[in-house]
Amino acid sequence: MNRPDRLRPLLVALPGLALAGAGLLHPHSLTASSAGRWTFLHVAGLFVFPLVGLALVTLVRARLDPLSWGVRLAAYVYATAYTALDVISGIGAGWVTRELGEGVPRPDEVRHLFAIGGRIGEVGSWALIVCTVLVAADALRRRRSIALPGLALVVGAALVHREHIFAPTGAAGMALIGLATGWLALLERGRPEVRSGSAS
Numbered sequence: 001m002n003r004p005d006r007l008r009p010l011l012v013a014l015p016g017l018a019l020a021g022a023g024l025l026h027p028h029s030l031t032a033s034s035a036g037r038w039t040f041l042h043v044a045g046l047f048v049f050p051l052v053g054l055a056l057v058t059l060v061r062a063r064l065d066p067l068s069w070g071v072r073l074a075a076y077v078y079a080t081a082y083t084a085l086d087v088i089s090g091i092g093a094g095w096v097t098r099e100l101g102e103g104v105p106r107p108d109e110v111r112h113l114f115a116i117g118g119r120i121g122e123v124g125s126w127a128l129i130v131c132t133v134l135v136a137a138d139a140l141r142r143r144r145s146i147a148l149p150g151l152a153l154v155v156g157a158a159l160v161h162r163e164h165i166f167a168p169t170g171a172a173g174m175a176l177i178g179l180a181t182g183w184l185a186l187l188e189r190g191r192p193e194v195r196s197g198s199a200s
Contacts, residue, residue, distance in 0.1 A: 006189075008058075008188075013055075023170050023174060035095075035098035038097075042086050045165075050082070055185075059188065067134055071135055074131035078125070078128040088116060090117075092113050125160055132156070136180075139187070149180060159176070160173040
C-alpha cells in the first residue's frame with residue numbers, strides 16, 4: 001500500500017474535524033466585540049466547508065452509477081449553498097458589524113444579510129443530509145455491518161443542520177462527519193466488498 005492510500009482516511013476526516021475545532025471557537029452571537037473572531041473564522045471556513053463535500057465524494061469517486069452521481073450532486077449543492085452562507089452571514093455580516101463598532105445598534109441591513117444567508121444555508125445543510133444518507137446507505141449495502149459507524153455521518157449532518165458548527169451540538173456534528181468519513185475511507189482501502197448473496 002502506497003503512502004497516499006495510508007494517509008487517505010486521515011485526509012478525508014480532516015475537514016470535518018477542523019470545522020469541529022473551529023466550532024469550539026465560534027462566537028454564539030455576533031456583536032462588535034466578537035465580530036473580529038466571527039469574520040476570521042468564516043474567512044478560514046470558506047476554504048474548508050466545501051472540503052467536507054469533497055471528502056464525501058471521494059468515497060464514491062471510482063464509480064459512475066446513479067447513487068454516486070446523487071452523492072456528487074448533493075455535495076455540490078451543499079458546497080455551493082454553504083459557501084454562500086459563509087460569505088453572507090459570516091464574512092459580510094461580521095465585517096459590517098466590526099466596522100460599525102461598539103454601541104451601534106444592529107441595522108436592518110445586517111438582519112437582512114442573516115435572513116438571506118440563513119435561507120441559502122438551509123438548502124446547503126439539507127443537501128449535506130441527503131449526501132450523507134446516500135453515502136451511508138451505499139457503505140452499508142457494500143460493506144454490511146462493519147460500515148454501521150458510517151451512520152454517524154447522518155447524525156452529524158442532522159446536528160449541523162440544526163446548529164451550524166456552534167458548540168457543543170454543531171461542533172459535535174462536524175466531528176461525527178469527520179470521524180465517520182475517515183472510517184469509511186479506511187474500509188475502502190481494506191476489506192473487500194460484500195456481494196449480494198454472500199455472507200457478511
